[in-house]
Amino acid sequence: MAKVIGAIVVDNERCKGCEVCIPVCGPDVIRMSSEVNLKGYHYAYMETPQECTGCTNCGIVCPDGAITVYRMKVED
Amino acid sequence: MDIKDIIKPENLVYKNTELMTDNTLSYCPGCGHGTAHNVLMGVIEEMGIVEDTIGVAPVGCSVLAYEFMDIDMQQAAHGRAPAVATAIARTWPDKYVFTYQGDGDLAAIGTAETIHACNRGENIVIIFVNNGIYGMTGGQMAPTTLPNMPSSTSPYGRDTATTGFPLKITELVANLPGVYSASRHAVHTHKHVRKAKKAIEKAFKDTRLKKGLSIIEIVSNCNSGWKMQPRQSNTWMEENMFPYYELGDIKVNGKLVNKQ
Amino acid sequence: MAELKLMKGNEALAEAAIRAGVDAYFGYPITPQTEIIEYLMMEQPEKRTGMVVLQAESEVAAINMVYGAAGTGKRVFTSSSSPGISLKQEGISYMAGAEIPAVVVNVVRGGPGLGTIQPSQADYFQSVKGGGHGDYKLYVLAPASVQEMADFVEDAFDIAFKYMAPVLILSDGLIGQMMEKVYLKEQKPRWTDEEIYKMHNDWATFGRKNGRERNIITSLDLKSEKMEKRVHRLYKKYAQMEEEDLRYETIQCEDAEYIIVAYGSSARIAQKTVDLARAKGIKVGLLRPITLFPFPKKQLMELTKQVKGILSVELNTGQMVEDVRLAVEHKVPVEHFGRTGGIIHTPEEILEALQQKLIKG
Numbered sequence: 001m002a003k004v005i006g007a008i009v010v011d012n013e014r015c016k017g018c019e020v021c022i023p024v025c026g027p028d029v030i031r032m033s034s035e036v037n038l039k040g041y042h043y044a045y046m047e048t049p050q051e052c053t054g055c056t057n058c059g060i061v062c063p064d065g066a067i068t069v070y071r072m073k074v075e076d
Numbered sequence: 077m078d079i080k081d082i083i084k085p086e087n088l089v090y091k092n093t094e095l096m097t098d099n100t101l102s103y104c105p106g107c108g109h110g111t112a113h114n115v116l117m118g119v120i121e122e123m124g125i126v127e128d129t130i131g132v133a134p135v136g137c138s139v140l141a142y143e144f145m146d147i148d149m150q151q152a153a154h155g156r157a158p159a160v161a162t163a164i165a166r167t168w169p170d171k172y173v174f175t176y177q178g179d180g181d182l183a184a185i186g187t188a189e190t191i192h193a194c195n196r197g198e199n200i201v202i203i204f205v206n207n208g209i210y211g212m213t214g215g216q217m218a219p220t221t222l223p224n225m226p227s228s229t230s231p232y233g234r235d236t237a238t239t240g241f242p243l244k245i246t247e248l249v250a251n252l253p254g255v256y257s258a259s260r261h262a263v264h265t266h267k268h269v270r271k272a273k274k275a276i277e278k279a280f281k282d283t284r285l286k287k288g289l290s291i292i293e294i295v296s297n298c299n300s301g302w303k304m305q306p307r308q309s310n311t312w313m314e315e316n317m318f319p320y321y322e323l324g325d326i327k328v329n330g331k332l333v334n335k336q
Numbered sequence: 337m338a339e340l341k342l343m344k345g346n347e348a349l350a351e352a353a354i355r356a357g358v359d360a361y362f363g364y365p366i367t368p369q370t371e372i373i374e375y376l377m378m379e380q381p382e383k384r385t386g387m388v389v390l391q392a393e394s395e396v397a398a399i400n401m402v403y404g405a406a407g408t409g410k411r412v413f414t415s416s417s418s419p420g421i422s423l424k425q426e427g428i429s430y431m432a433g434a435e436i437p438a439v440v441v442n443v444v445r446g447g448p449g450l451g452t453i454q455p456s457q458a459d460y461f462q463s464v465k466g467g468g469h470g471d472y473k474l475y476v477l478a479p480a481s482v483q484e485m486a487d488f489v490e491d492a493f494d495i496a497f498k499y500m501a502p503v504l505i506l507s508d509g510l511i512g513q514m515m516e517k518v519y520l521k522e523q524k525p526r527w528t529d530e531e532i533y534k535m536h537n538d539w540a541t542f543g544r545k546n547g548r549e550r551n552i553i554t555s556l557d558l559k560s561e562k563m564e565k566r567v568h569r570l571y572k573k574y575a576q577m578e579e580e581d582l583r584y585e586t587i588q589c590e591d592a593e594y595i596i597v598a599y600g601s602s603a604r605i606a607q608k609t610v611d612l613a614r615a616k617g618i619k620v621g622l623l624r625p626i627t628l629f630p631f632p633k634k635q636l637m638e639l640t641k642q643v644k645g646i647l648s649v650e651l652n653t654g655q656m657v658e659d660v661r662l663a664v665e666h667k668v669p670v671e672h673f674g675r676t677g678g679i680i681h682t683p684e685e686i687l688e689a690l691q692q693k694l695i696k697g
Contacts, residue, residue: 006089007082018106018299018306024266041105049079056090057266063110064101065092072087074077128543130408142552148541150407151554152400153430159397160404163412164541166388167360167405168529171543189400192393 006054006071010044014066017041021058021067027051030058093118095126097146102137106306108296109137111263112205112272113144116176119276120147129172130164132157134181137211141176155186158193161200172283174201179220180210183245187219190249197254197288201279204246204291207298208317215301219243222320227301242320246293250327256288258327262295262318264310287330295321338519345485345512346371348520349415349441349505352486354381356493357524359410360388362401364420367453368509369443372415385526395420399427399440406431406438407553409532409540411493415441417509418459419450422467428502429468432570433555435539437496439489441505443512446678454678455509455601458652463506464629464659471567473574474504475581476628478599482516484626490521495581499573500539506628508651510601510680574629583626584635588614592621594694595639596686597660598649599625602674606649608683613690620690628656633663640667645694649686650674669694 008030015037021044022030031047044067046052054071095117103109120129126147133141135154142149152160157175165173175182182190182204193200209227210216217230220242224233234242250258257279261272272294279290295317297309304312325333343351350372353361363373373391381387388405392398398414406412416424421442431438444459446452459467463476475495477488485507492503527535533545541551557563588610589595598606603624613620623639625632636646645668648657654672661670673689675681 005077005082007079009083014100016105020106020264020306020310023307046079054082054087054089059090059092060114060269061111061264061266062092063103063105063107063114065096065110065114067090068088068092069090070082070084070087071089072082072084126544127546130541130543132404139556142550142554146550148543148551149553150404150541151434151552151556152403153426156396156400156403156427159392159400160407162390162397163360163362163388163401163403163405164408166390167410167412168408168542188393189397192397 001076002073003076004053004071004073006052006069007049008046008052008058009068011066012043013037014064015041015043016064017043018063021062024057024061026055026057027053093121095121095146097144099143101144102140104300106297106299106309107137108207108263108294109205111269112203112294112296113141115263115269115273116203116276117145119273119280123277123280125172125280128170132161132164132173132175134175134177136178136181138176138178138205139212155181155184156189157181158186158189158198158200158202162193162196162198165199169199172280173199174203176203177205178211179204179206179208179218183219183243187245190245191252194249194289194291195252195254197256199283199286200289201283202289202291203276204293205296206293206321207296207301208242209298209301211298211301215298222316244321246291247326249291250332254288255291255327256282256330257290259325260293260295260321260323262313262323264297264313293321295323338521340517340519342515343482343518344371344515345482345507346443347375348482348486348518349489350375351379351520352489353413354379354385354387355521355523356490357385357411357526358387358413358489358493359526360405360412362390362392362398362412362414364392364395364398364416366417366420368445368512369415369417369441372441385523387526395423396427399424402438403427403431403436406436407434407540408542409536411527413439413441413489415443417443417445418447421459421462425468428474429470429472430555431502432472432474433470433566434553435500436502436553437493437500438502439492439496439505440502441507444506444508446676452678453509455651455680456676456678457508457600457602457650458655458676459506460628460650460652460655463504464631472570473629474502475499475577476504476506478506478626478628479511480600480603480624481511482514482518485511486518486520499577501573506600508601578630581627582630582632584632585624585626587622587624589621589623589639591619592642593619593644594690595643595646596620596622596649596690597625597636597646597656598622599628599656601680602649602651605681605683606686609686609690612683612687618695631659631663636660636663637665640664643668645669645671647690647694648672649681651680652676
């Protein structure tokens with residue numbers, strides 16, 4: 001049965017650590033990194049990447065347009 | 077399956093619109109302005125109308141919109157964007173002209189310009205971001221500030237006895253025949269963003285009908301002005317702003333949407 | 337072939353604008369200049385040339401409409417009178433800062449406050465010393481006849497686009513309301529969209545044609561170093577205006593022992609004073625600034641070599657007199673005479689003042 005998996009790429013320097021992407025992620029993949037970018041913001045990252053379905057919710061809600069989303073079908 | 081196999085051009089499903097410049101947004105972390113910018117520019121990109129689109133930025137947090145929106149733009153004196161846009165649309169009848177304004181700009185100093193552009197049914201789109209406060213100048217009370225809502229000029233909470241009630245300007249202008257469509261949206265979740273995008277797209281398409289002005293209000297947060305974390309402000313917005321500023325269509329294609 | 341007509345100053349200006357191929361006018365009623373918008377509405381220029389004419393909800397809206405349309409490369413103007421021009425000052429300052437070519441007409445009435453609807457020249461300071469905020473100047477043309485009310489529209493637009501700056505036509509209720517014969521030029525076509533795309537591609541906001549970079553109309557520069565550069569760029573233009581586009585007229589100055597400096601309606605009246613004085617053997621000449629900025633400073637300094645005194649005649653309590661004094665650096669006595677409050681001084685009153693203040697005094 002085909003399954004959809006996804007991944008996001010966060011522009012670490014553009015992210016301001018606002019966390020607005022966290023509540024819109026169905027499988028609750030995103031967390032703020034313990035690392036900080038040049039401006040001192042903790043940036044978003046996929047804590048449980050295997051759960052990501054590439055649904056783009058986080059991408060379209062990100063105020064700074066810092067998230068790029070990928071998705072592909074795979075045979076289970 | 078390794079992430080590197082997923083992150084390939086052929087698997088790309090979303091990236092931010094090309095019509096946003098690379099400039100870092102001056103908005104506070106989590107501020108809805110950024111999302112509203114992205115949605116608006118996404119519509120202009122997808123409609124392929126950048127060659128004929130002119131935006132008018134206000135005075136307020138989005139005064140710097142032209143640093144972020146990669147389109148031809150003018151920066152208007154505080155409150156005067158609807159007048160600026162009126163003249164652009166009248167002298168270039170086939171262009172797409174929009175204003176992007178905050179609540180202080182549109183509903184305080186610019187009230188007359190807003191009402192009269194609407195009343196003349198100007199062929200423009202007004203994007204009105206309502207965060208119930210003056211953001212740029214550091215969080216002062218605005219006409220849209222809620223009763224008892226604190227701000228730097230209503231430190232003990234807005235006292236409606238002395239400052240009146242929050243102004244629902246979108247409902248006000250929706251009653252004017254010149255207004256073709258009026259609706260209120262938000263951009264803090266993916267559902268709201270998708271709805272807002274559809275409304276903005278319709279507003280731009282309706283420009284071609286020349287049947288009047290479209291106004292889209294976006295209720296948004298102001299983390300620094302409200303003195304809250306971004307997610308906390310979005311929750312507060314849902315619990316306090318949405319009851320007063322009801323989301324949804326107010327007027328569609330010239331007809332008021334009646335609410336029982 | 338120019339057409340000869342008998343017209344009011346305000347109407348001649350409006351007709352000249354249509355014939356000059358102006359693209360748009362945004363105005364608001366206020367005496368004594370409302371004939372401009374009334375005439376335009378009667379003529380329906382949108383039928384004659386496609387010109388847009390719109391009555392705004394206020395002078396504030398009108399000036400910002402000018403800002404918007406002019407920012408797209410169109411030729412746009414507005415008109416008002418003193419109180420209305422006060423309301424437009426912020427918009428004018430924005431246009432100066434954003435380097436937008438446009439024309440503003442002030443048909444001056446008596447002030448301050450609501451004042452009177454009678455003619456006055458009391459807006460001189462507001463016009464040349466910068467009525468709005470910040471470091472800027474306006475190129476100011478002062479018509480003294482119905483003919484000049486007509487001719488100066490096109491002249492103003494030429495200057496506006498040469499320097500990318502707002503230009504002010506400073507008239508008054510007398511020049512605006514009186515009727516005189518006027519030669520009107522032939523109709524010039526308005527710029528087509530394609531012409532605008534070509535001519536103003538590097539600054540005007542009409543949409544990013546042919547994939548060009550975006551154009552931005554703004555007067556904002558939060559970084560002070562950039563703001564200072566912007567201001568210096570403006571002042572380079574003003575220096576160039578003084579070099580290349582100063583306009584003035586001299587009447588019987590060659591052998592003059594006394595000079596009257598007067599513009600607009602005061603200059604018309606003072607011409608009679610020159611004749612009255614010469615009939616009495618007093619050699620008086622008239623220097624008429626046609627542009628108030630740039631001001632004929634060198635010419636005034638030059639005249640100090642031959643004259644015993646200068647009288648600045650203005651329908652106000654003495655404003656241009658200060659610039660005359662600055663120009664001649666106290667080499668000769670400089671005095672002022674002028675009725676105000678809307679009263680028009682007579683040639684005889686001027687002569688009497690000249691005798692009292694300069695000759696007997």
